[in-house]
Amino acid sequence: MTHRPTALLPFPDTATVGPAGIELDGVSLTTLAAEFGTPLYVYDAASIRTRARAVREALDSAPHGGHAAFALKSQSALGVLRLIHAEGIGADCASAGEIEAAQRAGIPGSELVIHGNAKSEQDLRAAVTTGARLVVLDGRDDADRLAAICRETNRTQDVLVRIAPGIDVDTHRHIATGHHGSKFGVTPAEGAELLRTLPAGLIGRGLHVHLGSQILDADPLIAAARWLPVFAKAEGIPLEVLDLGGGLGIRYTPDQDAPDPGQHTRRLIEAIATVCAEEGMPVPEIIVEPGRSIVGQSGVTLYTVIGTKTVGDGSTWVAVDGGMGDNMRVGLYGATYAPVLAARPLADVDGTYRIAGRHCESTDVLAEGVPLPAPQVGDIVAFPATGAYHQTMAHSYNLFGRPAAVLVDGGAAHLITRREAVADLFARDV
Ligand SMILES: Cc1ncc(COP(=O)(O)O)c(C=O)c1O
Numbered sequence: 001m002t003h004r005p006t007a008l009l010p011f012p013d014t015a016t017v018g019p020a021g022i023e024l025d026g027v028s029l030t031t032l033a034a035e036f037g038t039p040l041y042v043y044d045a046a047s048i049r050t051r052a053r054a055v056r057e058a059l060d061s062a063p064h065g066g067h068a069a070f071a072l073k074s075q076s077a078l079g080v081l082r083l084i085h086a087e088g089i090g091a092d093c094a095s096a097g098e099i100e101a102a103q104r105a106g107i108p109g110s111e112l113v114i115h116g117n118a119k120s121e122q123d124l125r126a127a128v129t130t131g132a133r134l135v136v137l138d139g140r141d142d143a144d145r146l147a148a149i150c151r152e153t154n155r156t157q158d159v160l161v162r163i164a165p166g167i168d169v170d171t172h173r174h175i176a177t178g179h180h181g182s183k184f185g186v187t188p189a190e191g192a193e194l195l196r197t198l199p200a201g202l203i204g205r206g207l208h209v210h211l212g213s214q215i216l217d218a219d220p221l222i223a224a225a226r227w228l229p230v231f232a233k234a235e236g237i238p239l240e241v242l243d244l245g246g247g248l249g250i251r252y253t254p255d256q257d258a259p260d261p262g263q264h265t266r267r268l269i270e271a272i273a274t275v276c277a278e279e280g281m282p283v284p285e286i287i288v289e290p291g292r293s294i295v296g297q298s299g300v301t302l303y304t305v306i307g308t309k310t311v312g313d314g315s316t317w318v319a320v321d322g323g324m325g326d327n328m329r330v331g332l333y334g335a336t337y338a339p340v341l342a343a344r345p346l347a348d349v350d351g352t353y354r355i356a357g358r359h360c361e362s363t364d365v366l367a368e369g370v371p372l373p374a375p376q377v378g379d380i381v382a383f384p385a386t387g388a389y390h391q392t393m394a395h396s397y398n399l400f401g402r403p404a405a406v407l408v409d410g411g412a413a414h415l416i417t418r419r420e421a422v423a424d425l426f427a428r429d430v
Pocket of ligand 1: 210245
């Protein structure tokens with residue numbers, strides 16, 4: 001393995017430093033900023049492929065097969081979805097819109113798993129009419145509404161029931177979902193009862209669990225995988241399919257370390273095979289729903305420095321041309337990043353800086369205490385690890401259009417999402 005400077009650790013796999021600064025797969029970030037403008041999302045195809053392939057290969061080794069459904073909430077640019085689907089990975093969709101995105105990317109209904117704690121009539125109808133492989137029920141009301149649509153359309157639908165097993169994970173409380181009191185899923189006892197008493201038209205295939213996101217210590221995910229077959233056997237409910245959700249974390253800052261998604265998937269498979277052997281029960285088909293761990297590390301967001309100023313308390317702001325409109329994670333979870341100047345990532349720093357977004361909110365601050373080498377107006381700031389939950393969460397507050405996105409693949413850059421123009425912002429006004 002080639003040595004990577006510490007500052008590059010959260011950047012995509014192909015990141016190197018050349019004469020013009022950081023390059024992804026040989027393409028310089030400053031060149032991309034000049035060609036496509038900023039703010040700009042840049043994704044490294046090789047980083048995505050490596051992770052998607054590793055998960056797929058791990059599932060291929062599972063005794064009764066396995067299916068990966070990529071979580072579209074983390075990334076839904078069609079250019080990225082096509083790449084992931086080409087690696088043999090389907091989709092986890094949480095709305096009629098995400099179902100449409102999957103279809104437009106060429107992912108058939110037979111590879112879709114449908115989620116949502118408050119699925120609308122439109123969402124459920126889209127699931128049924130696309131022939132979704134599985135709908136994951138979040139409660140009795142969900143089941144009743146789905147069954148009514150099945151009756152009306154004279155179809156049946158395979159379902160799983162999502163349970164919140166009361167397992168806590170070490171992540172931000174805003175992205176923990178498997179604890180007691182979570183708005184997602186039902187208690188294990190209610191889940192078992194729902195599977196035993198499903199309305200006509202729904203065929204229960206098994207259980208679903210998703211404990212949360214950005215989980216760096218994967219042990220609780222393994223513990224949940226071991227517990228579910230034991231629970232299903234004790235309750236006498238079907239477990240042909242066991243969907244273990246997503247949740248694996250990535251490295252946002254150089255000091256973090258994250259499990260490898262392929263190895264993690266193998267650990268899950270082994271844990272289930274072992275517990276099923278212990279319990280004398282058949283091994284279920286395994287589904288995983290990775291999102292962040294496939295695409296997160298592939299992304300870099302580029303901004304241009306608009307101004308710098310030192311203020312009353314002696315701190316220095318570096319204001320950039322993006323902010324909470326393209327990165328909601330700081331405001332939502334207090335997320336931290338390790339940005340660098342794209343042209344001078346390894347230069348000696350001259351102080352620490354506060355990176356301000358351009359939105360009219362005091363909380364629109366992208367990073368605090370960032371060591372940088374004398375940033376100047378016009379410099380390009382590169383935020384690594386922004387491939388997941390950035391573009392999908394982008395919005396147009398202050399009527400700044402949403403950024404463009406570029407995929408770097410095979411040494412060339414391809415525009416996959418065009419920048420939102422001012423005219424686009426009024427397309428829905430009547
Ligand atoms: C049901 C479900 N599956 C999969 C995911 C993807 O999670 P992650 O991006 O952390 O892998 C999520 C995200 O919260 C989810 O809610």
